[in-house]
Amino acid sequence: MTMDRAVATAVASNPGLDELRRRAAAAAAIPSQVGTLPDPRLNLGAANLPVDTFALDQEPMTQLQIGVTQVFPFPGKLGLRREMAQAEADAAADSVDEARLRLVRDVRALWWELFYLDRAIETVERNRSLLRQLVDVARTKYEVGRGLQQDVLLAQVELSRLQDMALQIDGMRAMSVARFNALLARPAQTPVPMLRTVSSSELPVPPDAAKLQALAERGRPWLSQLRHQLDAAQSAQALARKEYVPDLGVTASYGWRDGNNADGSARADFASAMISISLPLFASRKQDQLVAQRGAERAAREQALADARNRVHADIAAALADYRRARDEMALFDDGILPQTAQAVESMLAGYQVNKVDFLTLVRTQVTLYNHELQRWRALSQAQQALATLTAAAGKETFDE
Numbered sequence: 001m002t003m004d005r006a007v008a009t010a011v012a013s014n015p016g017l018d019e020l021r022r023r024a025a026a027a028a029a030i031p032s033q034v035g036t037l038p039d040p041r042l043n044l045g046a047a048n049l050p051v052d053t054f055a056l057d058q059e060p061m062t063q064l065q066i067g068v069t070q071v072f073p074f075p076g077k078l079g080l081r082r083e084m085a086q087a088e089a090d091a092a093a094d095s096v097d098e099a100r101l102r103l104v105r106d107v108r109a110l111w112w113e114l115f116y117l118d119r120a121i122e123t124v125e126r127n128r129s130l131l132r133q134l135v136d137v138a139r140t141k142y143e144v145g146r147g148l149q150q151d152v153l154l155a156q157v158e159l160s161r162l163q164d165m166a167l168q169i170d171g172m173r174a175m176s177v178a179r180f181n182a183l184l185a186r187p188a189q190t191p192v193p194m195l196r197t198v199s200s201s202e203l204p205v206p207p208d209a210a211k212l213q214a215l216a217e218r219g220r221p222w223l224s225q226l227r228h229q230l231d232a233a234q235s236a237q238a239l240a241r242k243e244y245v246p247d248l249g250v251t252a253s254y255g256w257r258d259g260n261n262a263d264g265s266a267r268a269d270f271a272s273a274m275i276s277i278s279l280p281l282f283a284s285r286k287q288d289q290l291v292a293q294r295g296a297e298r299a300a301r302e303q304a305l306a307d308a309r310n311r312v313h314a315d316i317a318a319a320l321a322d323y324r325r326a327r328d329e330m331a332l333f334d335d336g337i338l339p340q341t342a343q344a345v346e347s348m349l350a351g352y353q354v355n356k357v358d359f360l361t362l363v364r365t366q367v368t369l370y371n372h373e374l375q376r377w378r379a380l381s382q383a384q385q386a387l388a389t390l391t392a393a394a395g396k397e398t399f400d401e
Contacts, residue, residue, distance in 0.1 A: 001192050003111045006184060007397075010107045013185035017103055020096045027085075027092035035082030043067040043253060057259025063270055067253025074247055080239040087232035094225035101221060101392045103183065108388035110180045111194075116381035117173040118194050120374055124166045127370040131159050134349075134366070138359060158363055162370075203327050203383055212316045212394045217309075219395035226308050230301040237294035243287045249276035312393060319390035326383035333376035341369045 011017065048061040056062055135155040178188040206212070217223065255270035280287055348365045351357030391398055 001111070001194055003108060006107050006111055006180075007104050009184045009186075010103055011100060014103055014183060015185055017096070017099050020092075020099050024089070024092040024096050027089040031082045031085040031089060034085045035078050037073075037078070038071045041069040043069060043251070047255060056257075060257070060259075060261070060267060062259075063255035063257045065253050065255045065272075067251055067272070069249060069251040072248045072250065074242055074245045077239060077242050077247075080235050080242065084232045084235035084239065087228045087235060091225045091228035091232065094221040094228060097221035098225060101395065101397065104397050105388045105392035107180070107183050109385040110176055110183065112381045112384040112388070113176050114173065114180060114192060115194050116377050117169055117176060118196075119377040120169050121166065121173070123370065123373045123377065124162050124169065127366070127373075128159060128162045128166075130366060131155055131162065131363075134359075134363065135159070154359060154363060158367065203330070203380075203387070206320060206323060206387070206390060209317055209320055212320065212390070213313050215394040215396065216312050216316060220312055220393070221395065222308055223305070223312065223395075226301065226305040230298070230305055233294065233298040233301040237291070237298050240287070240290045240294040243290060244280055244283060246277035246279065249278075250274075251276070315393040316390065319386050319393055323383055323386035323390055326379045326386055330376060330379040330383060333372060333379060337372050338369075338376060341365070341372050345369050 043066065045065045045067075047063050047065055048059055049056070050058050050062065056064070138155055177190075177192050180192055181188050181190045207215075251272075251274040253272045253274075255272065257267040257269055259267055261267055345362075345365050348357050348362045351362075
């Protein structure tokens with residue numbers, strides 16, 4: 001399971017991301033709806049129909065009517081509704097990009113966690129093998145009268161501790177595999193074989209905090225989403241102010257009359273036209289409150305954007321500090337601590353075989369080497385996880401984009 005394959009699988013299969021894609025597609029269909037005139041209404045009726053006979057030719061004013069009514073919102077309302085819906089649709093699209101960034105970040109972080117756990121298991125097994133050799137050496141020395149029985153018992157205790165550590169790591173890996181498979185939309189127990197080696201040169205030197213914050217301002221989908229939501233709130237506020245002015249309704253109808261006039265001529269048909277407007281008679285309880293509501297919503301969006309910007313900057317600073325610390329720590333282990341500790345173990349082993357070093361010192365040095373090896377792998381994993389967090393915080397999947 002390479003990281004690129006894991007990311008591609010998650011992006012293609014994760015149901016949460018697919019849900020947001022579908023929501024964005026639904027939101028994209030709204031602007032054209034709200035920016036179009038209301039559907040006209042067809043009116044059919046009979047006017048002045050006598051109820052004693054229901055005859056169409058009995059009374060001169062009796063007529064069958066057909067008409068059309070169209071409502072015309074006050075100029076500017078349709079445009080504001082379209083702008084508001086479009087801003088919300090753009091925000092929904094940004095939410096998809098933000099969810100993708102976070103999904104990629106989580107997949108990369110868990111991939112490196114699994115990589116570390118696999119290396120930890122290998123390290124434990126290698127050290128168990130070394131301790132078994134030390135047990136054999138201690139037992140041989142004891143059998144020939146040159147060692148102590150307590151040395152054998154001490155080595156066996158350390159072996160048991162390593163066995164306990166292996167059990168704990170296996171449990172941690174099982175939990176991480178379940179979480180990893182959930183992101184990839186696979187059954188929780190699906191095996192996840194990992195790469196065995198990576199190069200330490202894969203840790204790049206990141207840009208400084210100011211450049212990363214500038215990248216986030218331009219490219220972080222979360223900030224773009226909140227800006228679009230603020231645009232939508234501003235359009236909604238402007239639309240609320242226009243609710244004080246009335247909409248216009250226009251009705252045109254045609255009436256057919258049956259029968260003849262007293263002089264024998266056919267009765268003329270009627271044509272009618274009517275205009276109606278809405279009256280904001282309850283402005284204090286409707287329009288005033290709507291304007292206040294939209295103003296509060298716009299202010300809330302402004303504060304949400306400001307808070308998100310502060311959090312993004314803080315996340316960048318924290319992730320950058322974690323990355324630099326872990327990167328420097330790994331370099332320290334590679335260049336100094338591990339080679340020196342390995343030399344110390346070899347020296348201690350040679351000294352123990354000629355009775356110049358006691359067994360307890362040898363075991364402690366070997367355990368120290370084991371701990372340093374685990375810390376080195378942990379530092380690599382933490383550096384890569386911090387890098388994944390850092391790139392996502394800056395609005396990117398990798399710094400190579």
